Amino acid sequence: MGQEPGKKPVSGRPFHVPVMLEEVVSLFSPIKDGVIVDATLGGGGHTAALLARLDDSVSILGIDRDPAAVDRMFEHGRLRLVVGNFGQLDRILASEGLDEIAGVLLDLGVSSHQLDEGRRGFSYRHEGPLDMRMGPDAARTAHEIVNEASPAELGRIIRSLGEERFARRIAGAIVEHRPIETTARLAEVVRRAIPAATRRSGGHPARRTFQAVRMAVNEELGALSAGLDSGIEALRPGGRCVAIAYHSLEDRIVKRRFRRGEGREPGPVLPVPPPVELTALARRAIKPGKAEVLRNPRARSARLRAVEKVA
Numbered sequence: 001m002g003q004e005p006g007k008k009p010v011s012g013r014p015f016h017v018p019v020m021l022e023e024v025v026s027l028f029s030p031i032k033d034g035v036i037v038d039a040t041l042g043g044g045g046h047t048a049a050l051l052a053r054l055d056d057s058v059s060i061l062g063i064d065r066d067p068a069a070v071d072r073m074f075e076h077g078r079l080r081l082v083v084g085n086f087g088q089l090d091r092i093l094a095s096e097g098l099d100e101i102a103g104v105l106l107d108l109g110v111s112s113h114q115l116d117e118g119r120r121g122f123s124y125r126h127e128g129p130l131d132m133r134m135g136p137d138a139a140r141t142a143h144e145i146v147n148e149a150s151p152a153e154l155g156r157i158i159r160s161l162g163e164e165r166f167a168r169r170i171a172g173a174i175v176e177h178r179p180i181e182t183t184a185r186l187a188e189v190v191r192r193a194i195p196a197a198t199r200r201s202g203g204h205p206a207r208r209t210f211q212a213v214r215m216a217v218n219e220e221l222g223a224l225s226a227g228l229d230s231g232i233e234a235l236r237p238g239g240r241c242v243a244i245a246y247h248s249l250e251d252r253i254v255k256r257r258f259r260r261g262e263g264r265e266p267g268p269v270l271p272v273p274p275p276v277e278l279t280a281l282a283r284r285a286i287k288p289g290k291a292e293v294l295r296n297p298r299a300r301s302a303r304l305r306a307v308e309k310v311a
């Protein structure tokens with residue numbers, strides 16, 4: 001604790017470079033008081049900028065599922081920290097005594113620190129054990145999914161969460177080569193399962209499979225739906241929700257939830273249409289500018305959507 005945000009290098013790299021920082025600060029800048037929830041604290045880059053640049057009457061509740069992110073966070077008089085899953089945001093807000101909030105930020109996925117630390121097992125680029133849990137609350141490790149899931153479940157995970165067209169072949173190869181103990185071994189088994197002609201295009205051949213297993217381990221899409229519902233529910237009128245997604249499955253969930261709140265997308269079938277509760281702050285997803293992508297290639301796939309609570 002105590003070090004400045006973004007200043008502590010991990011293997012010579014910053015913990016995480018915040019994505020679309022100016023856009024996030026500007027979207028929250030009309031908020032003059034109350035609590036903004038940073039539901040994905042990570043390296044604290046967004047939180048640090050919000051604390052520095054918004055009014056002194058605004059405070060932040062910073063949440064991360066990863067105790068390592070919360071442990072190394074800087075201290076600030078207007079920052080409260082919680083280790084928790086934003087999928088249970090309603091319970092976290094209740095235990096913090098918050099009936100309403102002024103804003104909520106969801107900057108989804110993993111931090112650079114998590115990806116770069118081999119022993120966390122997130123990356124096909126770093127040798128490590130097959131873990132991939134963002135926090136200790138995850139029900140299964142990647143090792144359990146990779147080595148114990150049925151071929152059908154593995155295939156479903158890789159197809160639906162990785163949007164991988166060779167899911168069945170990859171699942172078959174994984175089952176055939178069990179036990180698989182490390183990220184490097186999993187990456188190699190996946191690489192060999194993909195036809196050579198396809199391997200040459202579209203980035204690392206194991207990228208989609210790793211994404212799928214990580215999302216299954218952390219039950220990321222379920223947490224996102226629940227977190228959006230609770231966050232929007234808790235927003236006061238005029239409060240804002242900003243979400244940054246890094247792939248199409250997450251972005252689709254955000255887009256649909258926001259549209260439903262705007263009365264533009266049907267929700268569950270109800271006898272009367274639900275009241276309009278949100279207004280869009282941008283008609284389409286906002287993408288990072290070219291200069292940002294050059295500076296920080298991990299921003300490349302970011303899609304930011306933002307809404308304001310009207311009722």
Ligand SMILES: C[S@@+](CC[C@H](N)C(=O)[O-])C[C@H]1O[C@@H](n2cnc3c(N)ncnc32)[C@H](O)[C@@H]1O
Nearest residue numbers: 018040042043044045046064065085086107223
């Ligand atoms: C992209 S990073 C956020 C970076 C942060 N905005 C910054 O400026 O450094 C995503 C963070 O969200 C956390 N996270 C992902 N899913 C979560 C969840 N369901 N509940 C709480 N934290 C989560 C991850 O552990 C990770 O630290």
